Amino acid sequence: xxxxxxxxxxxxxxxxxxxxxxxxxxxxxxxxxxxxxxxxxxxxxxxxxxxxxxxxxxxxxxxxxxxxxxxxxxxxxxxxxxxxxxxxxxxxxxxxxxxxxxxxxxxxxxxxxxxxxxxxxxxxxxxxxxxxxxxxxxxxxxxxxxxxxxxxxxxxxxxxxxxxxxxxxxxxxxxxxxxxxxxxxxxxxxxxxxxxxxxxxxxxxxxxxxxxxxxxxxxxxxxxxxxxxxxxxxxxxxxxxxxxxxxxxxxxxxxxxxxxxx
Amino acid sequence: xxxxxxxxxxxxxxxxxxxxxxxxxxxxxxxxxxxxxxxxxxxxxxxxxxxxxxxxxxxxxxxxxxxxxxxxxxxxxxxxxxxxxxxxxxxxxxxxxxxxxxxxxxxxxxxxxxxxxxxxxxxxxxxxxxxxxxxxxxxxxxxxxxxxxxxxxxxxxxxxxxxxxxxxxxxxxxxxxxxxxxxxxxxxxxxxxxxxxxxxxxxxxxxxxxxxxxxxxxxxxxxxxxxxxxxxxxxxxx
Numbered sequence: 001x002x003x004x005x006x007x008x009x010x011x012x013x014x015x016x017x018x019x020x021x022x023x024x025x026x027x028x029x030x031x032x033x034x035x036x037x038x039x040x041x042x043x044x045x046x047x048x049x050x051x052x053x054x055x056x057x058x059x060x061x062x063x064x065x066x067x068x069x070x071x072x073x074x075x076x077x078x079x080x081x082x083x084x085x086x087x088x089x090x091x092x093x094x095x096x097x098x099x100x101x102x103x104x105x106x107x108x109x110x111x112x113x114x115x116x117x118x119x120x121x122x123x124x125x126x127x128x129x130x131x132x133x134x135x136x137x138x139x140x141x142x143x144x145x146x147x148x149x150x151x152x153x154x155x156x157x158x159x160x161x162x163x164x165x166x167x168x169x170x171x172x173x174x175x176x177x178x179x180x181x182x183x184x185x186x187x188x189x190x191x192x193x194x195x196x197x198x199x200x201x202x203x204x205x206x207x208x209x210x211x212x213x214x215x216x217x218x219x220x221x222x223x224x225x226x227x228x229x230x231x232x233x234x235x236x237x238x239x240x241x242x243x244x245x246x247x248x249x250x251x252x253x254x255x256x257x258x259x260x261x262x
Numbered sequence: 263x264x265x266x267x268x269x270x271x272x273x274x275x276x277x278x279x280x281x282x283x284x285x286x287x288x289x290x291x292x293x294x295x296x297x298x299x300x301x302x303x304x305x306x307x308x309x310x311x312x313x314x315x316x317x318x319x320x321x322x323x324x325x326x327x328x329x330x331x332x333x334x335x336x337x338x339x340x341x342x343x344x345x346x347x348x349x350x351x352x353x354x355x356x357x358x359x360x361x362x363x364x365x366x367x368x369x370x371x372x373x374x375x376x377x378x379x380x381x382x383x384x385x386x387x388x389x390x391x392x393x394x395x396x397x398x399x400x401x402x403x404x405x406x407x408x409x410x411x412x413x414x415x416x417x418x419x420x421x422x423x424x425x426x427x428x429x430x431x432x433x434x435x436x437x438x439x440x441x442x443x444x445x446x447x448x449x450x451x452x453x454x455x456x457x458x459x460x461x462x463x464x465x466x467x468x469x470x471x472x473x474x475x476x477x478x479x480x481x482x483x484x485x486x487x488x489x490x491x492x493x494x495x496x497x498x499x500x
Contacts, residue, residue, distance in 0.1 A: 014264045014265065026471060057331070058331075058334070061335065061338060080425060082425075145421070254330060
């Protein structure tokens with residue numbers, strides 16, 4: 001190693017090089033680690049979002065959920081079907097995880113129940129269960145997935161949502177962005193994006209395991225939507241609405257992702 | 263005299279240190295999610311040896327009743343985890359660094375000798391370049407595991423849209439088991455990794471921040487090696 005005399009500046013010794021590079025890299029490391037920690041502090045101390053259609057999440061995390069929804073909506077296709085199973089795989093005892101909106105002490109008479117579809121201008125289309133049962137029946141045996149992490153293969157039957165739409169000439173409403181569904185007492189409610197609602201496996205179910213829905217599974221009519229977590233599968237449907245903005249959604253108000261798509 | 267020997271390229275150091283906090287957040291938020299259906303146990307012959315996780319563990323880490331929060335964190339930091347991994351893999355392929363990383367034909371045999379050496383059973387370790395045989399296997403495995411977490415994660419995140427991934431992972435239920443087991447794998451890796459880093463010492467640790475190691479080489483030897491290049495440090499034996 002001969003020192004080169006071409007430059008005025010003295011070349012650094014190995015020791016100096018080591019110190020110099022250590023100083024630069026450790027300083028950068030400390031600055032980056034510090035800003036990462038600062039970023040984490042900012043995120044964990046960030047305020048809750050302003051309560052509206054969605055609520056209960058930290059504001060930046062809600063923004064991230066909504067952005068992530070937009071990205072994953074690109075992967076959605078009505079040709080992507082949930083896996084179906086033979087009848088023998090279906091659970092005999094279908095899990096009842098929640099009774100919000102259908103609590104036993106609530107007044108409810110299944111005999112006088114009618115599905116109400118709110119049309120433009122406030123006109124209400126009322127449909128009885130017998131009328132629904134006259135439409136083509138669709139059976140679906142699939143793995144029901146709960147946001148909590150459990151899943152259960154279960155056997156449902158009812159009317160495809162898209163069949164209902166077509167039969168009652170509601171096709172123009174599918175041009176809108178969202179479908180809202182609420183229980184008759186309006187204490188449980190979900191909002192579903194239109195592509196998921198008109199997915200060929202989305203059904204309004206009135207049977208489970210070939211029998212009419214029991215109270216706990218959402219009698220007389222419930223939503224079964226395999227492209228969503230269980231939280232969107234509303235039991236005891238009272239009203240159906242259409243809108244271009246997000247309808248209110250029970251769990252999206254509790255910090256959960258509005259989309260909750262699978 | 264002291265010589266600087268380049269070891270870790272900047273991008274390797276960058277992705278390593280980004281991955282550390284990101285993976286920590288993913289594991290933590292993953293536990294917030296897992297708590298809501300904490301069904302996994304170690305059960306042999308009908309006897310439950312351990313259940314994931316004990317109550318005291320949940321309480322100590324303030325895990326209960328935070329499912330929605332866990333999901334919100336998990337589905338934000340998954341982007342950083344995935345992108346960081348993609349950067350690392352792309353870089354390794356393009357730069358050719360992967361040659362220093364992936365196990366060679368004799369690595370599995372050699373790794374055993376490395377283990378015996380590390381346990382002070384034999385005196386000499388096999389010659390190595392950047393990584394020894396055991397490191398090649400471990401560090402490649404951790405990259406494959408990362409890819410596994412991404413795939414099993416997508417398989418349980420969008421099981422209908424990415425049905426082929428769910429199928430690949432043996433179904434929704436099993437994909438969730440794999441996703442969990444991989445996480446246990448990270449924790450196991452982390453423990454070994456920390457012990458090894460401490461044992462390897464400062465020079466090795468610094469190289470993951472500064473990029474180089476300092477080697478003491480007597481001047482005469484440097485001259486000799488220039489004449490007889492095969493005698494001194496690590497020539498690849500293949």
